[in-house]
Amino acid sequence: MSVMRIAVVGGSLAGLFTATLLRQQGHDVMVYERSVHGLGGRGAGLLGKRETFAILRASGCEHVARVGVVARERIVFDGADPPIVTQMPPQMQLSWDSIHRVFREHMTEGAYLLDRKVEQLHEEADRVVIRFEDGSDASADLVVGADGIASVARRVVDGSSATNAYAGYVGWRGLLPELALPNLAAEQLLDRFAYFRLPQSHVIGFLVPGPNGETETGRRRYNWVWYRPAAGTSARDEVLTDREGRIHPYSLPPGALSEHARERLVDDARRLLPRPFAAAIEATAQPFVQGIFDYESRRMVSRRITLVGDAAFVVRPHTGMGIAKAAADAMALQKHLSLAPLESALRDFGQEQVQAGRAIAASGRELGVHLM
Structure with a gap:
């Protein structure tokens, strides 16, 4: 497996889960978060799920499961x-705040940047150019779109009509x-x-x-x-x-x-x-x-961009699976990148997680049917 420069767009839990696991694989990972002051204090409570506990173990944060x-x-x-x-x-x-804080502290100095709002992603043959609101840019071998319900990465991967x-x-x-x-x-x-x-x-x-x-x-x-x-x-x-x-x-x-x-x-x-x-x-x-809101991606990957978490599938909270799904995406991406070259890894990851996302989304709609 070759070491890549990976940019994670979005510094909430989906982005932090993914960044942590890919850093463990030896990749050079940068997280770009659009908020100015960080995300601490924005979350509420969540129900512990199998996938959440699994990523805590995989990332060396198992002690959080006891909190x-x-x-x-x-x-x-x-x-x-x-x-x-x-x-x-x-x-x-569990507490969203507690999990976010622990994963945020795992990021090395300078690898998690605030006030970095991404306006555009441009795929080239061997890299992705990331353009920010302030006019600056950066590049990466792979971009992970973990930028949630208002995802910029989603529009590149799944089309301009990718609306919630x-x-x-x-x-x-x-x-x-x-x-x-x-x-x-x-x-x-x-x-x-x-x-x-x-x-x-x-x-x-x-x-x-x-x-x-x-x-x-x-x-x-x-x-x-x-x-x-x-x-x-x-x-x-x-x-x-x-x-x-x-x-x-x-x-x-x-x-x-x-x-x-x-x-x-x-x-x-x-x-x-x-x-x-x-x-x-x-x-x-x-x-x-x-x-x-609902959103289901038809595609989670393009040549050098992949989606995780709510950027790919916005599922209703009745499932209790929003954070668990983000954890599952991060673990699956790490697995496939360790098994195959980038193109094949992204293809296999996309096929696997699109099916999983559709099943969770369908369950959420069914649980919420009496509310409509």
């Missing part, structure tokens, strides 16, 4: 009083210290996976580690997600309008929601949700919003 919160009970609010509490197989709940399809609903989300939960909510929600379903909507909640990976009682955080319809472009844009009146294309980060929108969310929660969930939402100082 999680385990739920062994499920509580379902269905109109019954008291709600239904059942035992369930132990479920590990809005699913017709959004996920309102919150993350708050467990000590901020009112007693009413804490008594029923803590240490359980909680669920409530209503017409065209459902809400879930679970504990995740604290901002620095804390798992001790009192230092953890509560993560909730409320999926709600927002059919049509105008309804979507209204939900994704920030406190300054700007419409965001895909999501509103913490702190961007207007106070009026937050008050309306709280009022709706009081009216529609069980009291523990409503109390948790009311106690959340900075809710944020995730638009739900």
